[in-house]
């Protein structure tokens with residue numbers, strides 16, 4: 001048996017008496033030294049003493065190795081491995097929530113337009129009559145004002161203040177700023193909250209959200225407008241949904257068009273939602289009226305452009321087939337949780 005074959009402290013302790021103990025061969029030999037001739041006794045005694053020292057050192061070294069190994073083994077057994085600890089049924093004590101469907105739809109729309117080269121711009125929700133109507137070619141007696149009947153705030157002469165009825169006033173702010181800072185052209189989209197004195201029903205809300213687009217540049221044509229509308233439609237609603245333009249009227253664009261997209265419910269087949277036409281109206285658009293450009297001091301001989309706008313709430317409604325728009329603002333968590 002070799003010392004190396006002893007693989008535990010206990011085995012070493014048990015084997016030790018047989019190796020160096022009183023009844024071991026080594027001790028027996030040392031005891032028999034007295035029977036030797038005096039001439040060889042001394043050398044034999046010294047050799048046996050050396051042998052005992054070597055054996056005892058080897059035993060001590062092996063004892064150290066085995067103690068270290070035992071300690072490492074104990075440490076390894078105590079170590080926690082990934083997966084050793086399983087925590088079950090832990091719930092966040094506070095419901096973190098998520099953006100509302102309107103906010104997430106707005107962000108998605110912004111992403112689509114930013115990818116097309118537009119920048120995002122915001123304007124005030126409280127506007128003067130001039131920005132909300134007159135600068136957009138809607139003077140006080142204009143019949144179009146009837147379409148935008150709104151919440152007026154009387155602050156006394158000379159200015160009447162309104163909760164903006166559309167995001168179009170932001171276009172005027174943007175164009176004025178571009179003229180002031182000599183930074184034309186403009187390619188921007190303007191999302192935001194708007195207000196009208198509507199009685200809420202399945203398709204109308206008194207507070208709603210719009211996004212408008214504005215391009216003022218050299219050599220812009222109606223084809224550019226149609227291309228932007230079609231690119232946006234496919235990017236937002238999917239490649240099987242397309243757009244078409246129909247003649248329309250808006251005081252601040254000429255010519256004007258209403259744009260429709262393939263019905264997202266029947267995909268063009270015809271259904272009750274689209275009155276069997278296969279198309280759903282989404283918004284309005286048109287080439288900027290030279291009178292609007294003139295109102296902000298842009299030379300219509302050099303610059304031209306287009307604008308478009310549509311409802312963010314309407315987009316969310318069509319994308320998710322929501323039958324009643326009032327669900328968007330009622331804060332019923334059973335409705336909201338569907339869009340987390």
Ligand SMILES: [Zn+2]
Nearest residue numbers: 263266271274
């Ligand atoms: Zn349909």
